[in-house]
Amino acid sequence: MRILVVSESFLPHLNGVTGSVLRVLDHFAATGDDLGVIAPRWPGATTSLPTSCGRQVPVRRIASAPMPGCGDVRIATTSASALRRRIDEFRPDVIHLASPMILGGRAAVAAQRAGVPTVAAYQTDVPGSTARYGMPFLQSATWQLLRDVHNRATVNLAPSHASRDQMLSHGIERVDLWRRGVDTSLFSPALRSESLRAAYARPEEKLVAYVGRLAPEKQVADLRIIHDMPGVRLLIVGDGPEKDRLRRLLPRAHFAGFRTGTDLAAHLASADLFIHPGELETVGQTLQEAMASGLPVIAPRRGGPVDLVAPSRTGWLFTPGMLDELRDRARDLLFDDAKRRAFGRAAEESVRRRIWPVVAEQLRGYYLQAIEQHGRIGALR
Structure with a gap:
């Protein structure tokens, strides 16, 4: 053809x-x-x-x-x-x-x-x-x-x-x-790195990742509700026009810049939870990559994520604009290790054939x- x-x-x-x-x-x-x-x-x-x-x-x-x-x-x-x-x-x-x-x-x-x-x-x-x-x-x-x-x-x-x-x-x-x-040969829990994780969070802290453009339509600023949670550290992977504003808004977060390939996959696999707060996602590609990396995911109940996330199994969907609900969903997974790991295994399994x-x-x-x-x-x- x-x-x-x-x-x-x-x-x-x-x-x-x-x-x-x-x-x-x-x-x-x-x-x-x-x-x-x-x-x-x-x-x-x-x-x-x-x-x-x-x-x-x-x-x-x-x-x-x-x-x-x-x-x-x-x-x-x-x-x-x-x-x-x-x-x-x-x-x-x-x-x-x-x-x-x-x-x-x-x-x-x-x-x-x-x-x-x-x-x-x-x-x-x-x-x-x-x-x-x-x-x-x-x-x-x-x-x-x-x-x-x-x-x-x-x-x-x-x-x-x-x-x-x-x-x-x-x-x-x-x-x-x-x-x-999604490239399941690249994104995998096997790439989890304790040394990489230690560069972003203390042993007692939970590491929450976001991957994507730092732009208005991604609503990364909404992650301030997670940024202020005790015992939680944010890892922001990506670049874009809002980078400087977000650095000021989220001073405790780690900004890892733009990452690709195995480097990106290792950053994802080394986190505990993935959150994408943007409400305009038609696909939710980074959600799929996080799931393939063995992470439970949280996203708004709108657009592409509705097809990807099975609530109470692979992650949670929250009502768009309801940041208190987002925080509660994150707390539910971050501080229940057994539940978070079970959700992560189910998330990986759900995208395994979507190659x-x-x-x-x-x-x-x-x-x-x-x-x-x-x-x-x-x-x-």
């Missing part, structure tokens, strides 16, 4: 969208598919992606500019006509639109003109984030943009039941469910569905 991936976000910027695209590309490179990527141009960005099987995937970089006030987000400045030429050059069987907005929207138009089926994977709750960035008046317009983009796609994919319901409620059509995978090769082959099924559906629509025209 010839697969062209158009990704709104890509290396060198690492986030959930980039991570899932890299996993999918790595799998399809190993299975012998012909691959190409169209992504925003970044300073120092490469035009070739090495994969674990030794193949190089060509990356066509598109002119882009940083979004004002949020340099991590790149806005493509190319046209649908220019993207059409790239599509014609590659001659794909299907185009994968990863978290499409501006670049993905223009690619959807170009794909329609080229007569190529598209699969659009929703992942980022951009409309919800507008309020966190002080621009709630943009929420309706952002949903209108997403609706226009996704309704051009042959097949749309939501990462969770909550996201699917949200998309359908805003008029997006043809929505199926495609969850994200990327299985998830990527499910995605291939949606590619084939889009190709077949596109052929039927073409025959009616």
